[in-house]
């Protein structure tokens with residue numbers, strides 16, 4: 001099933017940020033959002049992930065198909081790496097975490113408390129979590145922040161494997177992941193024009 005956005009407007013605090021967003025993302029493909037800081041990439045990803053409603057337009061093929069990963073990764077600090085993954089696997093009706101541990105080089109850290117991980121290790125755990133959801137559409141906000149070059153390569157491999165299994169990925173990232181299947185969607189020209197009246201309302 002494709003993810004399809006048709007003429008979508010997304011907003012923060014009631015203020016339109018992007019207007020007229022239309023694209024399709026097919027199984028096996030990745031799409032990278034580009035645009036300057038503050039242009040609305042995070043807002044668009046959160047909307048596709050169902051964390052906030054679109055102002056107008058239609059989004060199809062998202063909902064229960066989405067696994068979302070962003071800055072606030074919701075890891076449980078008092079659980080170990082393995083316990084975190086098993087917890088999330090159970091939430092999604094799965095049990096196998098071995099592949100996720102291996103893909104993000106977390107095997108040696110399996111028994112460490114998530115709260116004691118470095119920033120990059122936390123990010124690897126947050127990304128490994130995607131693999132235990134079994135969900136086909138990965139929605140990723142700056143997934144490579146805090147990752148060293150080796151971990152970026154692991155992440156790119158995991159995305160490629162996911163695409164190879166018929167999954168898809170929509171992500172905002174400023175770096176080139178070297179994924180030939182990835183298209184680019186630049187949001188710059190879709191930035192909503194400031195509307196003074198609406199903006200005033202949003203800050204009341």
Ligand SMILES: Nc1ncnc2c1ncn2[C@@H]1O[C@H](COP(=O)(O)OP(=O)(O)OP(=O)(O)O)[C@@H](O)[C@H]1O
Nearest residue numbers: 012013015017035036037038039040041042043044
């Ligand atoms: N709670 C909020 N209320 C009103 N405006 C907000 C709120 N949160 C963010 N914004 C504004 O919405 C706009 C879009 O922000 P967003 O985080 O989607 O951009 P981005 O493209 O992801 O940026 P970056 O590349 O810096 O991560 C920005 O101008 C931001 O200041």
